[in-house]
Every structure is written in structure tokens, then in C-alpha cells.
Amino acid sequence: MSNPEINDIENIDQSIGGTVFERFFTGQREAREVAPKTFFMTADYVNIAVFETSEGLLMVDSGTKEAAQSTYDEIRKHTQAPLHAVVYTHGHLDHAFGLKPWLEAGEKPRVIAQENMIDRFNTYRKTGRMNAHINEVQFGIDAGLVQWPTEMDDFVWPDLTYHDRLTLNIGGERFEVYAAKGETDDASWVWAPERSIVCTGDLWEGMLPNCGNPQKVQRYPEGWADALEAIASVGSDMLLPGHGMPVEGADTIRECCMNTAVTLRGIVETVLVGLNKGQKHEEIIAQIEIPEDMRKHAYLDPLYDRAEFIARNVIRMYGGWWDGWSSSVIPAPMATRAIEVANLAGGASVLVKRAREISANDPALACHLAEWAALAEPQNRDAQQCVIDIFKTRADGEISLMGRGIFSHAVRKAEKAIAAMEENA
Ligand SMILES: [Zn+2]
Known part of the structure; x- marks a missing residue:
């Protein structure tokens, strides 16, 4: 050949x-x-x-x-x-x-x-x-x-x-x-x-x-x-x-x-150092980086998985599932948290507005806000549309197939929610 x-x-x-x-x-x-x-x-x-x-x-x-x-x-x-x-x-x-x-x-x-x-x-x-x-x-x-x-x-x-x-x-x-x-x-x-x-x-x-x-x-x-x-x-x-x-x-x-x-x-070593220091999972993940001299190789492009995903898999191999935050060992359900945050903010629409404001600079945080808004008020069309827009942008900008898949799934779910609302209207 x-x-x-x-x-x-x-x-x-x-x-x-x-x-x-x-x-x-x-x-x-x-x-x-x-x-x-x-x-x-x-x-x-x-x-x-x-x-x-x-x-x-x-x-x-x-x-x-x-x-x-x-x-x-x-x-x-x-x-x-x-x-x-x-x-x-x-x-x-x-x-x-x-x-x-x-x-x-x-x-x-x-x-x-x-x-x-x-x-x-x-x-x-x-x-x-x-x-x-x-x-x-x-x-x-x-x-x-x-x-x-x-x-x-x-x-x-x-x-x-x-x-x-x-x-x-x-x-x-x-x-x-x-x-x-x-x-x-x-x-x-x-x-x-x-x-x-x-x-x-x-x-x-x-x-x-x-x-x-x-x-x-x-x-x-x-x-x-x-x-x-x-x-x-x-x-x-x-x-x-x-x-x-x-x-x-x-x-x-x-x-x-x-x-x-x-x-x-290198990824395994960074995780083990963090685990041995007693760091939280997110502290370990924040340190994960592929060295510059390796990043230049196209055969190491994170097209399927990201290095952080590999690191989480190493954490799972050597550690337990608890992420290190005291409240998360026996947590309130995500929807309960979302409803509380939305109430404190003054409604899901406030979360939607804030999510859109910060989406360019902090897309990860914007995704949380959008997801909480839709969880707090599932019948709120603006909240579902916010999920669609923000997760779609996130998916488009995401290099890893696995990350993109999960973001796109959020988009599809919100689209279905809106379609169901229209059907019932
Ligand atoms: Zn295969």
C-alpha cells in the first residue's frame, strides 16, 4: 500500500x-x-x-x-x-x-x-x-x-x-x-x-x-x-x-x-499525586494537561476522549466515587437544588438571562445555569430554548466526540420538551 x-x-x-x-x-x-x-x-x-x-x-x-x-x-x-x-x-x-x-x-x-x-x-x-x-x-x-x-x-x-x-x-x-x-x-x-x-x-x-x-x-x-x-x-x-x-x-x-x-x-502520574495529597476530584482534574511537546502531535489530538476524561477514569480506578465535597456524599437531588437556586434568584428567567450573558466567557458555568433553569421550570419555553442554544454552541466548540455527544444529547432533550409543549398547547 x-x-x-x-x-x-x-x-x-x-x-x-x-x-x-x-x-x-x-x-x-x-x-x-x-x-x-x-x-x-x-x-x-x-x-x-x-x-x-x-x-x-x-x-x-x-x-x-x-x-x-x-x-x-x-x-x-x-x-x-x-x-x-x-x-x-x-x-x-x-x-x-x-x-x-x-x-x-x-x-x-x-x-x-x-x-x-x-x-x-x-x-x-x-x-x-x-x-x-x-x-x-x-x-x-x-x-x-x-x-x-x-x-x-x-x-x-x-x-x-x-x-x-x-x-x-x-x-x-x-x-x-x-x-x-x-x-x-x-x-x-x-x-x-x-x-x-x-x-x-x-x-x-x-x-x-x-x-x-x-x-x-x-x-x-x-x-x-x-x-x-x-x-x-x-x-x-x-x-x-x-x-x-x-x-x-x-x-x-x-x-x-x-x-x-x-x-x-503523565496523566496517571498527575492523578496519583493528587489522590495522594487528598485533593478533591475537581482539583486533580484542573491540573490535567498534555505537555506542549506532545500536544503538537496530531495522533494525540483529543478527538474522542479528553485528557480530563482519562484522568477521571484513573480516579475511578484508584479511588472511590465521592468527589470530595461534603454535601455531595448524600446530596439533595439536582432538581431540588435547581428549584432552590431559581427561587433565590427570582425565577428561572433570571438564570436564563445570566446564562446567556456569560456563555461566551464561561460556557461551563452557563451550561449549569441553563440546566438548572430548565430543571426548575421544565415547562418554561425560554429555559428549554436556553439549553438548546447554549449546549448547541458548547457542542459545536467541543473537540472530543464524547463531550460533543453529551452536549448534543442535552439539545435533543430540550427540543423534545419544546415539541411536547407545542403539542399540548
Ligand atoms: Zn474499535
Whole structure:
């Protein structure tokens, strides 16, 4: 494939740009032979790598359920070799749900995953509706429309799991599979030494790691850094990620991985210093900053998660949920507080006026005022409109997809409230 523009560290910063989705949509739907007998393609927005050996194919990730048939058809245009084995890099919906067409075609691959994936799939069985709600907030996808996997048959379960490391010999070729904890606790990455290619799954995303998602389960910044350091240490010449463009050149790969690891470790260190000083969560968060020499790298842009979100995730890992304010351990409900503040101010309209006044200079505080106004007087159209305007501006100015998702959700909720008022008028 050799994209000369992403062969060195200076150029990688210039060649990747745009939103998360623009980075994830590589435009490479065709399976390309990126190295002899090594195919790489993007199905919708997730990548699949296929190593052809004399004994059959080793596939790394299987993509989504929705893109499964087209992925199968595309790979079969390039090779008819039997599917010997599949490694799921982790159990997310975009990576581990595309095997059915292969099985229906009579293939009998070993399905390989890190041992924690079984627990992940079992967790999915308990939390399908929750995940639908999360995606509604995050992406605006109607929770009623998406069917998350919850039945045994919705999954193609791994039949070969491993703890920390697994060596595969396929067609006389060695492939190393390593366990990691990063975005998930069930991650694997694959090293093909004889081809000098590493498949990272989502351990490399070409942006600040998605390691602090406000709505998701625990993520592992230190495990992520460990994995990136291990990936850097193998010295591969080509990195095939779970999303976005490959990275080429051993020096570039090493530097990208190490800089990302250093950045994650810096966030963890700041949180631990704050926790050890007994600081409140907000005091710790206020100190979180990506150093200047790291901020300049486009592959550390906080396009998905912010550094503060990662820090909150570290607080959760090492500490409790109490934020340090005495009143918040057994708090008054938010709506009760909002009604009291609005009464003291002289009505929700005063909060609305103040929110609009300060929104340019202090958008975070303006969001609180707007939310209180709408909570205090849900039937006040101006208050709901204020939520729409202020959160819309906040969303438009927000770089992280996760922040933008939550702000946009507030807008949609207020729009629904106004629509309901109009219907009842
Ligand atoms: Zn993914």
C-alpha cells in the first residue's frame, strides 16, 4: 500500500486530520495487499487484516455484523484459502461480530481471544438496553432501533482463549498473540515477526486514546501504555490498526507508540499525586494537561476522549466515587437544588438571562445555569430554548466526540420538551 505521506513522524502529523469519523473512514474498502500475502481492508469504519499462509488464513478481527457479508465477499475476491483462525483484538461490536458469513460458508476457524472476552460477552448479555441508551446519548442513535447482542447465538464465542501470550504456528509461520488491557480488559495484539507486521486492534487509534469514556466501564491507561511500549519494542515495519490508516516505518511506529504511552503515564502520574495529597476530584482534574511537546502531535489530538476524561477514569480506578465535597456524599437531588437556586434568584428567567450573558466567557458555568433553569421550570419555553442554544454552541466548540455527544444529547432533550409543549398547547 505504501502511502509515502505517512512514512515519517513529521508527516504523520500532517497526513491525519479531521474528525474521528474522517480518520476512521480510510476510504479503503477494497482489500489491499499491503505486504506479500497480507491483506488489509476497512469495513465501514473498522479494519480487518488477513495473513495468508500455506495452511490457510489468519484473520485479525472480523468487523461488524452489518458489514460481515461485504467483508467476506471482498476478502474472497483475493484469496480462496480456508479460514484457519481468527483473533478478535477485543470483544467490541465493531471487531468481533463479522464471522457468521464465514461459518455459513462452511469454514471452521479456531476463534482466538484473550480469556477476559468470555466475561465481556456475558456482560453484554446483561446490558443490551444500557448499551443502546449509551449509544443514544453518544451518537444520537435511537435506543429503540438498535438490537444489541444479548442471546447466546448472537455471539460467535471464542473456542481458544489464552491468559497472557499465545504462539501460533500456521503453515510453518509463527504469529505471537499478546494480551493487553487498554480500551478494554480483553485486548489482544498480534505480531507477525516474519512479515514485520503488528496488528494492534484499538491499542493504536491515531488520536489520544479512547481511555476515559464518560459512559463506559473501567479503562486501563497504564495497561494501554504497557501494551504500546511492548508494541514499540518488537520493531515492526508496519502497524495495522483497528481503525484508520496503517503506520509505516519502524522508527515512526516506535515514536508514535512511545509518545502515546508517555502521555498516558503523565496523566496517571498527575492523578496519583493528587489522590495522594487528598485533593478533591475537581482539583486533580484542573491540573490535567498534555505537555506542549506532545500536544503538537496530531495522533494525540483529543478527538474522542479528553485528557480530563482519562484522568477521571484513573480516579475511578484508584479511588472511590465521592468527589470530595461534603454535601455531595448524600446530596439533595439536582432538581431540588435547581428549584432552590431559581427561587433565590427570582425565577428561572433570571438564570436564563445570566446564562446567556456569560456563555461566551464561561460556557461551563452557563451550561449549569441553563440546566438548572430548565430543571426548575421544565415547562418554561425560554429555559428549554436556553439549553438548546447554549449546549448547541458548547457542542459545536467541543473537540472530543464524547463531550460533543453529551452536549448534543442535552439539545435533543430540550427540543423534545419544546415539541411536547407545542403539542399540548
Ligand atoms: Zn474499535
